[in-house]
Amino acid sequence: MGSKSYNYRFCTTPGEVGSGGLFYKHLDNFKGFAPLPSICLQITVLSLVPHFIHMVLSRFHQPLLVSQILGGILASPWILGYPFIKISDNKSLGITYFIFPKDGFQVVDMLAHFSSMFFIFKVGVQMDPKILKRARWRTFVIGFTCILCSYISGDALSRLLKNDDIPGLKPLTGKYGFRSSTKIVNLFGMTSFPVVAYMLTDLNILNSELGSLAVHLAMVAESLHTGENFWSLLNHLFSGGNPTHGRTVVLLLLGTLIYIFIIVRPAALWIVKNTPEGRPINDVYISLIMISVLLCGLASEYCGLNGTVGAFFLGLAIPDGPPFGSALVHKLRIVTVFFMPLHMGIVGYKTNIYSFHFSYLWRVLLVILGCILGKIIGLLIPAVLLGVSARDSLLLGLIMNFKGIVEVSQLSTWIDARRKNEIFSAANTIMVLTLVVLVAVITPAVKYLYDPSSKYLTYKGRSILQSNENNSDFRVLVCVHTQDDVPRIIRLLEASNPTKLHPLTVYVLHLVELVGRATPLLIAHPLHKRASTSNPTKSERIINVFQRFQNQYQNLVSVHPFSTISPYASMHNDICTMAVDKMTALIIFPFCRQDAVIFVTLFRFYGPASLSSDRVIDYCNESVSIDVERHKLLDDELVDHFRVNAMQDETLMYKEVEVNDVAETIWAVRLDTDWDEYEDLGSIGAMVTSPEYDAKGSILIVHA
Numbered sequence: 001m002g003s004k005s006y007n008y009r010f011c012t013t014p015g016e017v018g019s020g021g022l023f024y025k026h027l028d029n030f031k032g033f034a035p036l037p038s039i040c041l042q043i044t045v046l047s048l049v050p051h052f053i054h055m056v057l058s059r060f061h062q063p064l065l066v067s068q069i070l071g072g073i074l075a076s077p078w079i080l081g082y083p084f085i086k087i088s089d090n091k092s093l094g095i096t097y098f099i100f101p102k103d104g105f106q107v108v109d110m111l112a113h114f115s116s117m118f119f120i121f122k123v124g125v126q127m128d129p130k131i132l133k134r135a136r137w138r139t140f141v142i143g144f145t146c147i148l149c150s151y152i153s154g155d156a157l158s159r160l161l162k163n164d165d166i167p168g169l170k171p172l173t174g175k176y177g178f179r180s181s182t183k184i185v186n187l188f189g190m191t192s193f194p195v196v197a198y199m200l201t202d203l204n205i206l207n208s209e210l211g212s213l214a215v216h217l218a219m220v221a222e223s224l225h226t227g228e229n230f231w232s233l234l235n236h237l238f239s240g241g242n243p244t245h246g247r248t249v250v251l252l253l254l255g256t257l258i259y260i261f262i263i264v265r266p267a268a269l270w271i272v273k274n275t276p277e278g279r280p281i282n283d284v285y286i287s288l289i290m291i292s293v294l295l296c297g298l299a300s301e302y303c304g305l306n307g308t309v310g311a312f313f314l315g316l317a318i319p320d321g322p323p324f325g326s327a328l329v330h331k332l333r334i335v336t337v338f339f340m341p342l343h344m345g346i347v348g349y350k351t352n353i354y355s356f357h358f359s360y361l362w363r364v365l366l367v368i369l370g371c372i373l374g375k376i377i378g379l380l381i382p383a384v385l386l387g388v389s390a391r392d393s394l395l396l397g398l399i400m401n402f403k404g405i406v407e408v409s410q411l412s413t414w415i416d417a418r419r420k421n422e423i424f425s426a427a428n429t430i431m432v433l434t435l436v437v438l439v440a441v442i443t444p445a446v447k448y449l450y451d452p453s454s455k456y457l458t459y460k461g462r463s464i465l466q467s468n469e470n471n472s473d474f475r476v477l478v479c480v481h482t483q484d485d486v487p488r489i490i491r492l493l494e495a496s497n498p499t500k501l502h503p504l505t506v507y508v509l510h511l512v513e514l515v516g517r518a519t520p521l522l523i524a525h526p527l528h529k530r531a532s533t534s535n536p537t538k539s540e541r542i543i544n545v546f547q548r549f550q551n552q553y554q555n556l557v558s559v560h561p562f563s564t565i566s567p568y569a570s571m572h573n574d575i576c577t578m579a580v581d582k583m584t585a586l587i588i589f590p591f592c593r594q595d596a597v598i599f600v601t602l603f604r605f606y607g608p609a610s611l612s613s614d615r616v617i618d619y620c621n622e623s624v625s626i627d628v629e630r631h632k633l634l635d636d637e638l639v640d641h642f643r644v645n646a647m648q649d650e651t652l653m654y655k656e657v658e659v660n661d662v663a664e665t666i667w668a669v670r671l672d673t674d675w676d677e678y679e680d681l682g683s684i685g686a687m688v689t690s691p692e693y694d695a696k697g698s699i700l701i702v703h704a
Contacts, residue, residue, distance in 0.1 A: 035107050038107070038108075039107050039108050039111070041099055042099060042100060042108045043108060043342060045075050045099055046071065046072060046075060046108075046341070046342050046345035046346065046349070047338070047341060047342065047345075049071035049072075049074055049075055049345075050064070050067045050068040050070070050071030050072070050341060050344070050345060051067070051071075052071075053067040053070055053071050053074075054067035054068075060444065061443060061444040061447050062440055062443065062444070063199065063202060063404075063439060063443050064341070065344060065403075065404055065405070065408070065436075065439055066436055066439055066440050068341050068344035068345055068348070069344055069345070069347060069348040069351075069408070069432065069435075069436050070348060070436065071345055071348060072344065072345035072346060072347060072348020072349040072350075072351070073348040073349070073351050073353060074348075075099070075100075075345065075348075075349055076348065076349045076350070076351065076352070076353075077100070078352055078353055078354050079353075100349070108342070108346070109346055111339065111342070112339065112342050112343040112346050112412075113307075113343070113412070115335050115339030115340060115342070115343060116308060116340070116343050116405075116409045116412075117293065117297045117307045117308050117311045118293060118311065118332055118335045119332070119335050119336065119339075119340050119343075119405065120308040120311050120312045120315070120406070120409070121293050121308075121311035121312065121314060121315040121332075122315065122328065122329055122332045122335065122336070123194040123312065123315060123406075123518075124311070124312040124313065124314065124315020124316045124318070125315040125316075125318045125320060125325050125328050125329060126194070126197075126315075126320055126325065126329065126517050126518035127193060127194070127219075127315070127316060127320065127517075127518055127519075128320045128517060128518075128519050129219075129316060131215070131216060131219055131519055132216075132219055132220070132223065135216045135219070135220070138386045138387075139213070139216045139217060139220060140220055141382055141386065142217060142379055142382050142383050142386065142388075142396075143216075143217045143219075143220030143221050143224070144220065144224065145378045145379070145381075145382045146191075146217065146221065146375055146378045146379040146382075146397075146400060147189065147190075147191065147220075147221050147224050147225070147375070147378070148378065149374040149375065149377060149378025149379075150188075150189040150371050150372075150374040150375035150378060151185060151189045151371075151374075152374065153370040153371065153373065153374030153377075153378075154184070154185035154188065154189050154367055154368075154370040154371035154374060155182070155185050156370065157366050157367055157369075157370035158182065158184070158185060158366075158367045158370070160366070183414060184364060184367045184368060184371075184431065185367060185370075185371055187407055187410060187411060187431065188367075188368050188371040188372065188403075188434075189371045189374075189375070190221070190225045190406075190407070191217075191218055191221035191222070191225070191375070191400045191401075191402075192218070192222060192225075192402075192403075192404065192406035192407065193215075193218040193219050193221070193222040193518070194404070194405070194406060194518060195218075195402050195403065195404030195405065195406055195407070196214055196215065196218035196399060196400070196402050197215060197218070197518040197519065198404060198405075198518075199399070199402045199404065199443065200214060200215065200399070201567055201569075201570075202443075203443070203446060203447050204567075204569050204570040205446075205450060205452055205570065205573070206514075206520055206566065206567060206570055207520035207522075207564075207566040207567075207570055207571070207573050207574055208450075208452035208570070208573045209452070209577070210392055210395060210396065210399075210450060210452070211452075212520070213388075213392075213396065214396055214399045214400070215518075215519055217379075217396065217400060218400070221400065233304070233305065234250070249303045249304065252299055252302060252303050253299075253303055255299075256296060256299040256300070256303075256310055256313075257313065259292075259295075259296075260296065260310075260313050260314050260316075260317045261317055264289075264292060264314065264317050264318075265317040265318075268289075268317065268318050268319055268324055269319060271285050271324060272319050272323060272324050275323050275324075277323075277537055277538070279323070280323070280327060281323050281324055281327040285324075286327060286328065286331055289314075289318070289328065290331075292314055293311050293314060295310075296310030296311055296313070296314045297310050297311050298310075306410075306413055308409065320517035320518075321515070321517045321565070322515060325517060326515040329515070340405060343405075343408070343409065343412065344405070344408055346412070347408050347411060347412050347432060348432070350412075350428070351428065351429050351432045351433070352428075352429055353429060353433075361430060364430040364431065364434070365430070365434065368431075368434055372401055372438070375397060375400055375401055376394070376397030376398070376400075376401070377397075379393060379396055379397045379400060380393045380394060380397055383396060391449075395446060395449055395450050398442050398445060398446055399442075399446060401438065401442055402439070402442060402443075403435050403438055403439050404439070407435060408435070411428075411431060411432065411435070414428075452573050453576070473502065473503045473504065473505045473558075474496065474498070474502055474503070474504050474505065474585060474586075475505045475507070475582060475583060475584040475585050475586075476493070476496075476504065476505070476506050476507070476584060476585070476586045476587075476588060477507045477509060477575070477578060477579050477582065477584040477586070477587045477588070478493075478506055478507065478508050478509065478588045479509050479511055479575060479587065479588065479589050479590070480508060480509065480510050480511065480542055480590065481511055481590060482538075483538060483541060483542060485590035486542055486545050486546075488590070489588060489590065490545065490546075490549055492588065493506060493549065493557075494549075498553060498556040498557055499556065500555075500556065503555070503556050503557065503558065504553075504556065504557045504558070505557075505558045505560070506546065506549075506550075506557065506558070506559045506560070507560050507562065507578060507582050507584060508542070508543070508546050508559060508560070508561040508562065509562050509563070509564055509574070509575065509578060510538075510539050510542055510561070510562070510563040510564070511564060511571060512539075512563055512564065512565045512566075513565075513566075513567070513568055514565050514566050514567045517565070520564070520565055520566035520567070520574075521563075521564070521565040521566075522562060522563075522564050522565075522574060523539075523562060523563040523564075523565070524560075524561075524562055525539065525540075525543050525561040525562065525563065539561075539563050542561070543561045546559045546561060547559065560582075562578065575587065
């Protein structure tokens with residue numbers, strides 16, 4: 001038989017992206033409205049509504065996640081579907097029909113899932129797996145028992161239900177080979193490290209004693225959860241699936257891990273080593289890493305995993321912190337502030353509050369309650385036995401139940417895995433609402449119950465006079481922002497005139513903002529270790545100056561350098577903790593007017609100026625001094641110059657007040673209420689740091 005050849009011709013119509021105009025083309029058919037204007041409208045609604053809600057809920061210390069999910073629920077067809085708009089004499093449509101057409105939601109949904117992959121990659125970049133090496137053995141014991149008890153108690157209560165007793169989760173049972181309630185145990189039994197770190201940062205307790213322990217416990221829990229997921233995947237592939245398919249998946253997984261940790265990891269370390277301090281990472285390297293995120297996500301999807309898994313492991317291979325980690329975090333900032341809130345809103349949009357059925361409520365809540373209580377009890381008992389106070393143990397149990405973007409992303413993946421007619425199921429609604437209530441209750445509870453400043457307020461610190469009377473060493477904690485602060489601090493320390501009877505002990509704390517990583521660090525620098533002469537870091541240059549100061553005074557001065565890497569908003573915890581632990585009599589802060597103007601204006605309470613003001617003064621009982629740098633200038637010349645130039649200016653007024661002592665000087669200055677911008681500086685200190693006061697000199701402000 002002769003072979004026949006067939007020629008086929010396919011005719012396709014290219015999709016329309018832009019709009020031909022609402023009133024010209026789509027007045028009677030909103031389903032055909034173009035994707036571009038639709039996605040613009042959808043993103044606007046899902047972004048604005050949560051922000052309006054957060055303006056109200058933030059007064060009650062609610063995190064942004066609660067507002068984002070509630071905003072999505074308000075924008076859902078179950079709420080906005082009922083106000084109707086009449087578009088013709090015989091046709092009326094709900095508002096949701098205009099904003100979220102039936103076939104016009106896929107684009108924004110896909111965009112949200114795509115952005116979640118890059119967000120999880122950013123989370124991996126900020127994580128530092130090496131903190132597990134620094135964790136003590138009790139951390140592993142507490143973390144292991146906490147997660148184990150949560151899974152056991154949740155699974156035990158779930159077995160009281162009949163198999164597949166939760167209809168909304170039945171499709172997942174057939175796909176993954178698990179009981180339906182097992183998915184609930186997996187969701188509420190897990191503890192995500194990035195979620196805990198983010199919530200602790202939001203509460204300004206990340207670098208507190210409780211926050212540090214919670215971060216280590218969350219890392220242990222994250223490691224156990226990741227291992228459990230991989231074990232479940234391999235067990236499913238080789239027990240019930242095709243062995244050939246299982247071997248292919250394992251080979252693809254191994255190839256991905258080899259690419260990440262054998263190729264990408266050494267390359268990233270080489271880039272960091274060959275990038276001078278202060279120089280940005282080449283954009284070519286950033287682009288290659290972004291492409292690698294797509295490749296690792298693609299490999300994960302081919303293996304039957306979520307695309308975020310490969311992206312997460314790739315993030316772990318990138319060194320956290322500057323310069324590489326901070327550069328990637330900065331590039332992906334738009335994902336955090338713009339696209340991830342969109343992802344939260346979509347989960348809320350898919351929540352059908354009218355499917356809330358009380359016959360399912362007790363079944364789902366029973367499993368969830370078992371996971372929550374099991375986690376608290378499983379942490380409380382071993383923590384108390386290992387020396388943690390009962391109050392802190394209870395707070396740790398609450399913190400380990402924090403839920404956030406990771407759990408919401410996993411829940412969204414499960415929703416999309418179901419059949420279309422079960423997307424808005426009762427089980428999904430109960431889990432979403434329970435997650436929102438859990439976060440809304442735990443967050444303000446932890447903020448109300450835990451005050452890291454309590455131990456500072458009860459500590460009776462030594463004052464300067466007490467150090468002198470006891471014939472002991474004079475201990476000073478020096479805080480350094482930049483290298484420019486060092487010379488005047490050295491001059492101030494030299495003025496203390498250390499002697500053999502009263503030697504000087506200086507604890508130098510270099511303050512570094514937490515950028516590109518999720519965990520704070522407190523680093524002790526040994527003085528005997530010489531810094532690199534070819535490319536010393538900022539901390540090494542600062543330490544070298546203080547080391548020369550110590551050598552100059554030989555046995556009269558002892559210097560102990562440290563560096564703290566933490567958010568500015570909670571850096572006072574590190575300062576006060578060190579002041580208490582080292583029993584210092586004086587804390588010295590350099591004050592920089594320029595930094596104060598920039599940070600306080602743009603980021604209130606998050607800059608160095610806010611750090612060096614009322615927080616340390618309020619929390620520490622030691623003497624606190626703030627050093628302000630100015631150079632000398634004759635007063636008479638300044639006054640004469642001002643009077644000559646202001647003679648013809650009617651908007652200026654010159655007033656001279658005679659005073660006899662310091663008390664009258666302070667009283668005269670306080671007559672003008674404009675010197676209250678920085679209360680911790682006092683009236684005179686605020687005056688000399690103002691831009692209008694152009695004199696140069698040094699002033700030391702002491703809070704006794």
